[in-house]
Amino acid sequence: MNKITISSLEIQHVQQQIQEYLQKHWRLFLAEGILFMLLGLAAIAIPQLFSVAIILFLGWIFLFGGVAQIARAIKFSAMPGFGLWLFIGVIQAILGYWFIAQPISGIFTVTLLMTLFFAFEGMAKISLALMMRPLANWGFILFSGCTALIFSLVIWMGWPGTAEWLLGLFLGINMLLLGWSMVNISLHHKDNV
Secondary structure, eight states: OOHHHHHHHHHHHHHHHHHHHHHHTHHHHHHHHHHHHHHHHHHHHSHHHHHHHHHHHHHHHHHHHHHHHHHHHHHTTTSTTHHHHHHHHHHHHHHHHHHHHOHHHHHHHHHHHHHHHHHHHHHHHHHHHHHHTTSTTHHHHHHHHHHHHHHHHHHHHHTTTTHHHHHHHHHHHHHHHHHHHHHHHHHHHHTTO
């Protein structure tokens, strides 16, 4: 067998596993899809709030993570790399505090990071969709991936004027489309059980 035949067989095997899993657990995918749609609609309705909420949430995660890193570094100060572990913890704690104290500044930073996230997520979803291609409704995942790539371009082109509300809006649209995709795929596999 040549490499193309082996790769084709591997792809078919993965597709069969995905289909079996979707048929067996379609209710879970349906519930997750509905949850993503509801969260997406909320973020679309009040994008500024979701933008600030994202930054505050990230701030607290970074702050607690940094404090934990600092405490561990101090506890194991004899361990090689102590200075690096301490440095990582201090940077995390400072970033977390900065996000909490200055959420609007944090929104600008995270909006740039979200641009990268949407670009990479879009590429990953497109790759996943192409792996699923013969399966029913694979195009929904492809559409979601393409929209994520478009979001990254729009954020980049509109920078910095729309950063305060764009993060929450695009997150909401992205979640809505992902939820819609999951609902459609799960309902299709419900009928095939």
